[in-house]
Amino acid sequence: MAEHQSPVPLRKKPSQARARRTVDFILEAATQILASHGEAALTTNHIAERAGFSIGTLYQYFPNRDAILDTLIERERESSEKHIRDALAQVSRGEVAGTVREIVRILVNSFTRHGRMRNRFALSITRLSAARGGQTRLDHVAGSIVEVWCSTGVGTSRDLSDSEAFVLTRAVLGTLRAAVLEDSRLLKTKAFEEAIVRLILGFLRSSTAV
Amino acid sequence: MAEHQSPVPLRKKPSQARARRTVDFILEAATQILASHGEAALTTNHIAERAGFSIGTLYQYFPNRDAILDTLIERERESSEKHIRDALAQVSRGEVAGTVREIVRILVNSFTRHGRMRNRFALSITRLSAARGGQTRLDHVAGSIVEVWCSTGVGTSRDLSDSEAFVLTRAVLGTLRAAVLEDSRLLKTKAFEEAIVRLILGFLRSSTAV
Amino acid sequence: MAEHQSPVPLRKKPSQARARRTVDFILEAATQILASHGEAALTTNHIAERAGFSIGTLYQYFPNRDAILDTLIERERESSEKHIRDALAQVSRGEVAGTVREIVRILVNSFTRHGRMRNRFALSITRLSAARGGQTRLDHVAGSIVEVWCSTGVGTSRDLSDSEAFVLTRAVLGTLRAAVLEDSRLLKTKAFEEAIVRLILGFLRSSTAV
Amino acid sequence: MAEHQSPVPLRKKPSQARARRTVDFILEAATQILASHGEAALTTNHIAERAGFSIGTLYQYFPNRDAILDTLIERERESSEKHIRDALAQVSRGEVAGTVREIVRILVNSFTRHGRMRNRFALSITRLSAARGGQTRLDHVAGSIVEVWCSTGVGTSRDLSDSEAFVLTRAVLGTLRAAVLEDSRLLKTKAFEEAIVRLILGFLRSSTAV
DNA sequence: GATGAATGAGCCTTCATTCAT
DNA sequence: AATGAATGAAGGCTCATTCAT
Numbered sequence: 001m002a003e004h005q006s007p008v009p010l011r012k013k014p015s016q017a018r019a020r021r022t023v024d025f026i027l028e029a030a031t032q033i034l035a036s037h038g039e040a041a042l043t044t045n046h047i048a049e050r051a052g053f054s055i056g057t058l059y060q061y062f063p064n065r066d067a068i069l070d071t072l073i074e075r076e077r078e079s080s081e082k083h084i085r086d087a088l089a090q091v092s093r094g095e096v097a098g099t100v101r102e103i104v105r106i107l108v109n110s111f112t113r114h115g116r117m118r119n120r121f122a123l124s125i126t127r128l129s130a131a132r133g134g135q136t137r138l139d140h141v142a143g144s145i146v147e148v149w150c151s152t153g154v155g156t157s158r159d160l161s162d163s164e165a166f167v168l169t170r171a172v173l174g175t176l177r178a179a180v181l182e183d184s185r186l187l188k189t190k191a192f193e194e195a196i197v198r199l200i201l202g203f204l205r206s207s208t209a210v
Numbered sequence: 211m212a213e214h215q216s217p218v219p220l221r222k223k224p225s226q227a228r229a230r231r232t233v234d235f236i237l238e239a240a241t242q243i244l245a246s247h248g249e250a251a252l253t254t255n256h257i258a259e260r261a262g263f264s265i266g267t268l269y270q271y272f273p274n275r276d277a278i279l280d281t282l283i284e285r286e287r288e289s290s291e292k293h294i295r296d297a298l299a300q301v302s303r304g305e306v307a308g309t310v311r312e313i314v315r316i317l318v319n320s321f322t323r324h325g326r327m328r329n330r331f332a333l334s335i336t337r338l339s340a341a342r343g344g345q346t347r348l349d350h351v352a353g354s355i356v357e358v359w360c361s362t363g364v365g366t367s368r369d370l371s372d373s374e375a376f377v378l379t380r381a382v383l384g385t386l387r388a389a390v391l392e393d394s395r396l397l398k399t400k401a402f403e404e405a406i407v408r409l410i411l412g413f414l415r416s417s418t419a420v
Numbered sequence: 421m422a423e424h425q426s427p428v429p430l431r432k433k434p435s436q437a438r439a440r441r442t443v444d445f446i447l448e449a450a451t452q453i454l455a456s457h458g459e460a461a462l463t464t465n466h467i468a469e470r471a472g473f474s475i476g477t478l479y480q481y482f483p484n485r486d487a488i489l490d491t492l493i494e495r496e497r498e499s500s501e502k503h504i505r506d507a508l509a510q511v512s513r514g515e516v517a518g519t520v521r522e523i524v525r526i527l528v529n530s531f532t533r534h535g536r537m538r539n540r541f542a543l544s545i546t547r548l549s550a551a552r553g554g555q556t557r558l559d560h561v562a563g564s565i566v567e568v569w570c571s572t573g574v575g576t577s578r579d580l581s582d583s584e585a586f587v588l589t590r591a592v593l594g595t596l597r598a599a600v601l602e603d604s605r606l607l608k609t610k611a612f613e614e615a616i617v618r619l620i621l622g623f624l625r626s627s628t629a630v
Numbered sequence: 631m632a633e634h635q636s637p638v639p640l641r642k643k644p645s646q647a648r649a650r651r652t653v654d655f656i657l658e659a660a661t662q663i664l665a666s667h668g669e670a671a672l673t674t675n676h677i678a679e680r681a682g683f684s685i686g687t688l689y690q691y692f693p694n695r696d697a698i699l700d701t702l703i704e705r706e707r708e709s710s711e712k713h714i715r716d717a718l719a720q721v722s723r724g725e726v727a728g729t730v731r732e733i734v735r736i737l738v739n740s741f742t743r744h745g746r747m748r749n750r751f752a753l754s755i756t757r758l759s760a761a762r763g764g765q766t767r768l769d770h771v772a773g774s775i776v777e778v779w780c781s782t783g784v785g786t787s788r789d790l791s792d793s794e795a796f797v798l799t800r801a802v803l804g805t806l807r808a809a810v811l812e813d814s815r816l817l818k819t820k821a822f823e824e825a826i827v828r829l830i831l832g833f834l835r836s837s838t839a840v
Numbered sequence: 841g842a843t844g845a846a847t848g849a850g851c852c853t854t855c856a857t858t859c860a861t
Numbered sequence: 862a863a864t865g866a867a868t869g870a871a872g873g874c875t876c877a878t879t880c881a882t
Contacts, residue, residue, distance in 0.1 A: 599800070
């Protein structure tokens with residue numbers, strides 16, 4: 001119904017440890033439901049039941065259903081971002097091709113690391129996030145990547161323009177996203193990874209060349 | 211009782227001209243609702259009301275809500291595909307870079323041609339289609355593109371492998387999709403178009419090189 | 421909704437032969453639907469469709485759905501009654517036990533004569549008739565039986581009192597009805613027939629004795 | 631999700647006293663509606679309204695409309711059975727004719743004890759139960775009767791065969807049922823009772839004789 | 841006469857949310 | 862703080878019936 005809604009503050013600051021754990025339980029329950037039964041099953045009563053609380057308790061920590069989803073989405077985004085940042089932070093800075101390949105591998109991995117169940121969760125989150133009309137999780141990640149990317153010095157000879165940064169990141173992430181959404185068997189393929197690497201290198205070279 | 215047929219079983223074949231127009235009105239109403247209020251507002255009652263018919267009439271032509279969505283999705287896919295195919299059919303086959311630029315321009319245009327409202331519709335359709343777990347509209351389009359692409363002789367020296375075709379199409383479409391989704395001001399930029407062209411050429415060259 | 425409704429006159433006297441055939445088609449369609457799909461499927465549209473007419477035509481011959489049911493029920497009752505009367509008319513009037521056995525056989529047969537499908541129809545009719553709160557088909561039949569019965573002279577030595585006539589007819593018909601409703605395998609059994617004969621003879625003897 | 635159990639799956643086990651009372655209120659409301667307006671009026675909304683609860687509350691305790699009917703049918707059957715069993719348990723075992731008369735009186739009484747309204751309820755229940763294709767309430771009662779009957783030693787000299795038991799119970803119950811359905815003035819008559827007694831004794835004697 | 845498109849009251853059911861205990 | 866019974870707007874859908882063509 002409401003398509004937009006800025007992040008909703010928790011109804012009650014979970015200052016005590018117990019409260020924080022309650023929130024975690026609730027979010028974990030939501031995650032599991034998403035993973036095992038899909039979005040349609042994600043009802044407040046269901047969540048409360050699975051979390052082992054009464055529906056009343058759930059509403060003591062979240063003002064409404066959307067707040068739960070928002071929190072879920074936010075946490076997932078943070079987690080993704082952290083994961084990628086951490087990985088990128090360890091990329092060895094040597095020859096360009098090698099560095100790019102490492103980065104691609106990290107990204108592919110970050111889209112693959114989850115089990116089947118977990119993937120279902122990720123898909124749900126992506127959809128919910130999109131339905132919310134807000135930034136996609138990917139968009140945030142893209143920012144991080146460009147940032148790290150530049151600092152890595154891969155784009156060497158010169159910085160990427162806005163357009164170039166946009167195209168490069170979206171091209172790569174969009175490809176990975178499509179592969180996940182279509183549940184493509186290519187995803188874990190060496191050839192797939194190779195193609196992406198070439199996509200990037202080809203772009204960088206032609207850019208430089210120009 | 212159920213006379214189900216493949217993708218969209220109309221409950222009753224609109225035999226009279228009036229009936230056929232009614233179906234169109236219903237679909238148009240659904241389209242508008244999607245465009246103006248989003249997926250959550252797409253209720254059967256809402257559609258019927260907006261179409262200016264009673265709910266009963268709606269159910270004379272569609273067995274259930276999903277059938278309406280299916281029809282909408284199907285029509286949109288056909289329309290997109292036709293639009294792109296037609297445009298691609300007229301690409302001049304000369305020097306590679308020029309051809310690619312023409313193709314890119316067509317694609318950008320196909321993502322841009324709709325007004326704001328219409329775009330919101332397209333997004334909704336895309337999401338609904340994805341939620342349905344079926345092929346994305348893009349996937350079909352991607353197929354058409356690769357097909358035409360090859361026949362165009364742009365990939366010249368050799369055909370693209372599965373991975374390569376996948377990566378190339380998704381990279382381009384994903385980039386455009388992201389630009390639309392984020393409502394990026396880059397979308398109508400010369401630099402943006404240029405970057406995509408380079409993305410493609412870079413990929414093709416590095417592929418050929420290998 | 422309406423639980424009661426006195427027999428509804430046809431909206432239009434089917435004076436022409438064609439019209440009478442139309443009515444027959446409609447009733448036959450209703451009969452078939454009842455037999456093959458049950459009461460829930462007996463919708464006016466369904467009937468019209470199966471009869472090969474438009475819904476509008478159906479309403480040209482029946483003022484409403486209930487009128488169709490009423491007619492169906494009435495016809496079935498007449499048919500049952502005629503069938504039994506005809507059979508009873510031919511009972512040989514000799515020794516009492518033999519006569520009773522003949523009568524029982526006729527009654528059992530009248531409950532059995534239909535095929536499975538046809539039985540399903542009979543059950544539906546019975547239920548609909550009962551739901552209508554009116555006389556059961558059986559009740560009418562009971563009247564005929566007592567009538568014929570007395571004229572047969574089986575109750576010989578004296579006439580049956582109201583109570584006796586009631587109990588005797590309802591006992592026999594109730595037993596048969598139960599056997600049909602429960603779809604009992606006893607129904608076509610020799611022992612079953614025999615038990616009913618004894619029920620009647622025992623009653624008649626003890627009555628006379630008193 | 632579905633935690634179905636045999637006959638009547640309550641959606642939620644009423645853990646609090648209030649909840650248990652709510653369930654009773656709902657069933658009582660359904661009973662009254664059946665008694666006063668018939669089956670067609672037995673809608674979930676109607677029930678909830680009459681019970682003084684919101685429709686949501688109804689669905690907290692019953693998964694769907696049918697579950698309410700099932701519960702109603704089940705309860706009624708249990709009640710009937712218990713009532714008859716209890717009464718039969720106290721039959722004095724002396725001379726056969728006297729015992730039979732006592733039993734008949736009990737049965738007549740069990741069909742008479744309800745007021746007019748209540749009877750209408752019983753009829754509805756019977757019809758619904760039959761429509762459900764399951765055992766009729768009477769069938770269960772019949773079982774109890776035969777059971778007690780035999781233990782009473784009324785059938786003395788030998789046990790009744792299947793056919794005999796069936797015919798005897800259905801004849802008696804069918805007669806009573808018809809009397810109730812037709813709202814016969816005979817029902818409370820001494821002559822009526824007498825006739826039934828004779829029906830039974832006559833049957834037993836002729837059986838024994840054979 | 842016949843047709844069938846259109847109607848709309850009303851059914852069953854869900855689920856986010858509140859509040860007395 | 863926690864509980865869970867209760868709420869009720871709203872959604873999907875059916876089907877008897879009407880009426881313009």
